[in-house]
Amino acid sequence: MNENNEEKIWVRDMRIKEKFFIDDLYLNGYAKKCGIHATGVYLSLCRHANKEQLCYPSLVTMAEELDISRSQVIRSIKVLKKHNLIKVLRIGKKLNNRYLLLDKSEWSDRNFHSVPRELHLVPGRNFHSKDTKLNDTQRKEDLSFKELSEAYKLGKRTHKPYYLGDQMRWIKDKKLWFVIDKDGEWLEFADKESKIEWK
Numbered sequence: 001m002n003e004n005n006e007e008k009i010w011v012r013d014m015r016i017k018e019k020f021f022i023d024d025l026y027l028n029g030y031a032k033k034c035g036i037h038a039t040g041v042y043l044s045l046c047r048h049a050n051k052e053q054l055c056y057p058s059l060v061t062m063a064e065e066l067d068i069s070r071s072q073v074i075r076s077i078k079v080l081k082k083h084n085l086i087k088v089l090r091i092g093k094k095l096n097n098r099y100l101l102l103d104k105s106e107w108s109d110r111n112f113h114s115v116p117r118e119l120h121l122v123p124g125r126n127f128h129s130k131d132t133k134l135n136d137t138q139r140k141e142d143l144s145f146k147e148l149s150e151a152y153k154l155g156k157r158t159h160k161p162y163y164l165g166d167q168m169r170w171i172k173d174k175k176l177w178f179v180i181d182k183d184g185e186w187l188e189f190a191d192k193e194s195k196i197e198w199k
Helices: 024-034 036-048 059-066 070-082 145-153
Strands: 086-089 098-101 161-163 166-171 176-180 186-188
Touching: 024 036, 024 070, 036 059, 036 070, 036 098, 059 070, 070 086, 145 161, 161 176
Parallel strands: none
Antiparallel strands: 086 098, 161 166, 166 176, 176 186
């Protein structure tokens, strides 16, 4: 075949220095554990890091780069901190936080508990409400909210829990509520328990 008729295929030009470094170990496991949003934030931090692995992009900058909300960036940073992937150095209210990217020898799973395979934690929802105040407004068959909740947790499922129309599950070993969204994705409950509806 004539060389002139062959299709030219362009590959990445390694001479161009417009790139940044990320450990293979992150993409070989931590990306799945941290989730897509936290992974995007980690990539943004890697991109902005200097030779000392220190960077200070603002929350707004990272949100705009990734087209996500500022609050999503904040939650993602918490996920990265829990895995000991980064250290946050707070330097004042009016200045951006500084982020130190830690070596992979420092990375840890000690702050994350194992989750059943069918569950998928979403970074934006991986916390539970500290407000455990229960109300008595949702009585069913003379059972209070607290009694309904405790009965469900013990496997006595006379009524099912819902949050904003999505069904919920109680995971005993994690002692946490999960919401199953319309796509079948399991989200760790992040609102007040008093907002659970019983049907």
